Each structure stands twice: as structure tokens, then as C-alpha cells.
Amino acid sequence: MTSRERVIRTLNFDNPDRAPHDLWALPRVTAHRRAEVDELLARFPGDFASPEFRYGASSRARGAEGEVGRYTDAWGSEWTVGEPGVVGEVKNPPLADWRALESWTPPWELLDHADFSKVDASCAETDKFVKPGTEVRPFERMQFLRGTENLFMDLALQPPEFLRLRDMIHEFNVREMELWAQTAVDGVSFMDDWGTQQALLVSPDLWRALFKPMYREYCSILREAGKYVFFHSDGHIAAIYADLIEIGIHAVNSQLFCMDIEELARQYKGKVTFWGEIDRQRLLPFGTVDEVREGVRRVRRALDNGAGGVIAQCEWGIRDPKENIAAVFETWLEAR
Numbered sequence: 057m058t059s060r061e062r063v064i065r066t067l068n069f070d071n072p073d074r075a076p077h078d079l080w081a082l083p084r085v086t087a088h089r090r091a092e093v094d095e096l097l098a099r100f101p102g103d104f105a106s107p108e109f110r111y112g113a114s115s116r117a118r119g120a121e122g123e124v125g126r127y128t129d130a131w132g133s134e135w136t137v138g139e140p141g142v143v144g145e146v147k148n149p150p151l152a153d154w155r156a157l158e159s160w161t162p163p164w165e166l167l168d169h170a171d172f173s174k175v176d177a178s179c180a181e182t183d184k185f186v187k188p189g190t191e192v193r194p195f196e197r198m199q200f201l202r203g204t205e206n207l208f209m210d211l212a213l214q215p216p217e218f219l220r221l222r223d224m225i226h227e228f229n230v231r232e233m234e235l236w237a238q239t240a241v242d243g244v245s246f247m248d249d250w251g252t253q254q255a256l257l258v259s260p261d262l263w264r265a266l267f268k269p270m271y272r273e274y275c276s277i278l279r280e281a282g283k284y285v286f287f288h289s290d291g292h293i294a295a296i297y298a299d300l301i302e303i304g305i306h307a308v309n310s311q312l313f314c315m316d317i318e319e320l321a322r323q324y325k326g327k328v329t330f331w332g333e334i335d336r337q338r339l340l341p342f343g344t345v346d347e348v349r350e351g352v353r354r355v356r357r358a359l360d361n362g363a364g365g366v367i368a369q370c371e372w373g374i375r376d377p378k379e380n381i382a383a384v385f386e387t388w389l390e391a392r
Contacts, residue, residue: 112167172239236283
């Protein structure tokens with residue numbers, strides 16, 4: 057069974073030979089522990105690949121992302137980085153004053169001058185499941201542009217400028233999804249971090265009114281083109297799991313250990329693929345190998361009956377011992 061076949065069978069609940077592997081090694085790990093990453097990938101090859109493409113050159117970006125200091129991203133948000141390899145925080149949002157919206161536009165050059173010419177060939181050259189990440193993260197993008205405190209006031213008051221900005225970002229996102237829908241990629245992912253440790257950052261009803269319709273359109277574009285749809289969100293998002301399934305998400309990457317894993321399984325097993333994950337807040341950085349193994353076994357007991365619907369994904373942070381990451385994939389390969 058090829059990696060592509062394995063992932064597709066998993067997403068379709070069609071009895072894959074094992075759960076697909078998906079290791080997310082964060083930038084500081086790949087930069088400073090490359091040999092360890094290569095060793096683990098040799099032992100546990102990933103089943104996913106990214107296509108060969110590039111966005112157009114940004115007219116606003118300044119500085120180097122991930123380096124200590126300041127940099128400006130393609131959308132005009134100025135970030136401050138205090139630790140190497142960490143994305144940092146937006147300290148100077150370009151739309152903190154709504155008056156700036158009059159002259160602001162999304163970075164259309166990213167899409168207008170994007171080079172997708174090698175995407176289809178790179179898909180044909182691999183037997184892995186090909187899935188790009190995207191610029192699509194509307195809630196987070198609005199935070200980066202307005203500042204988090206301002207945006208939460210906007211969510212409460214909903215001034216016309218807020219709705220205009222939301223629609224401008226949505227227009228950009230729709231255009232990007234349409235571009236990917238025309239390629240040979242197997243799936244497409246997008247994201248937004250919606251959860252605290254205990255609940256959503258906003259009420260479920262507000263989320264459904266303001267953001268769910270946007271996500272629904274992205275899913276419709278991709279599904280109509282025969283693509284699988286992947287979504288990531290940090291935090292406790294149990295309140296919107298049913299909504300994500302309803303609008304057509306195939307696979308959800310969420311922090312299972314912030315929620316009741318067994319209850320999620322009871323309600324949604326067989327309806328969506330659980331795209332990881334293993335607890336990266338406590339188990340992976342601070343747990344013993346045995347505790348990590350038991351964490352994986354708990355996920356498997358709840359979610360994995362061999363028919364599919366679960367991906368062996370974990371994120372490797374700079375504080376995580378190699379032995380703990382190895383234990384994750386070793387345990388996924390144990391007999392059920």
C-alpha cells in the first residue's frame with residue numbers, strides 16, 4: 057500500500073494497513089537537531105508531502121521570520137521575536153486604527169505572481185499524499201492585522217469596518233482555494249486557533265454566524281474539485297466539531313488532550329478523521345517514555361479500530377526528547 061493509498065483509505069474509513077505517519081518537526085528542531093530528525097524519518101517515513109510551488113514576492117515583507125528582532129510579514133503585520141525559531145507576536149498591527157483600512161489591501165501579489173507550474177509534476181513524482189499548507193487563517197489573520205484586543209472588541213461591536221476587513225480576507229482566501237482546486241494535489245489544509253484550554257475563545261453562536269460560512273465556502277470549492285480538506289485548530293474546540301464535519305472537513309488536527317478524548321470518539325468516530333495529536337504541552341516535553349506510550353494507547357483505544365479515521369501525527373518541539381517522539385510512532389505500530 058502506497059502512502060497516498062494509505063491516507064485516502066484512512067480518510068474514507070476503508071481499512072488502511074496502518075495509521076499514516078505525520079511528524080511535524082518545528083523550525084528550531086530541524087535547525088539544531090537535524091540528525092535526530094533524519095534518523096526518525098528514516099525509521100518512520102512520513103506519508104505526506106508538500107507540492108513544489110512558491111507564492112509571489114511580497115511588497116511589504118521586511119526582515120527574516122524566526123530570527124530574534126522584528127520582521128514584517130506579507131500582510132504588513134510587524135512581529136517581534138524574542139527567541140530563535142519561535143514565530144513571535146505581532147506588536148505593531150497595521151490596522152490598529154481603522155482609518156488605515158482605506159488604503160490597505162490584501163497582498164494580492166502573493167497569488168497574482170505565484171508559481172504553481174511544478175505542482176502537478178511534483179504530485180506525479182511521489183507516491184505520498186500531497187497536501188499544501190495555505191495562507192488561509194481568517195480569524196488569526198484578523199488578529200495579526202487589528203491586534204488581539206482590538207479584534208475581540210470588533211467581535212462584540214461588529215462595526216462596518218470589521219465586516220469589510222473580514223470580507224476582504226475572505227475574498228483573498230477564496231481565490232487561493234480556487235487556485236489549489238485547479239491542481240493535482242490530493243488535499244489542502246487551512247487553520248485557525250479557536251480554543252483556550254477549556255472552551256472556545258468566542259461563543260459557538262458567534263463563530264457560526266461570522267466564520268462558519270467562510271469555512272463552508274472553502275470546503276465547497278475544494279470538495280467540488282475532488283480534494284480532501286484538512287483543518288487545524290489549537291485548544292478546546294469540542295463545541296464546533298459537529299460544525300466542522302457538517303461543512304465538509306475530512307480531517308481535524310486538534311489538541312485531543314485538552315478535551316475528553318473518549319467523548320469525542322463517542323460522538324464523532326467514523327464521521328471525521330482525527331489528524332493526531334499527542335499531548336505536546338505535557339507528555340512530549342516532560343513525560344517519560346512509558347507515559348508517552350500510554351498516551352498514544354489511550355488515543356488508539358478511543359479512536360483506532362483499524363477501519364481508518366485516525367492519523368499518527370505528533371508535533372516535535374525543541375524541548376521534546378527524541379526518545380519520546382520515537383515512542384509515539386513505535387506505539388502506533390504495536391498490534392491492536
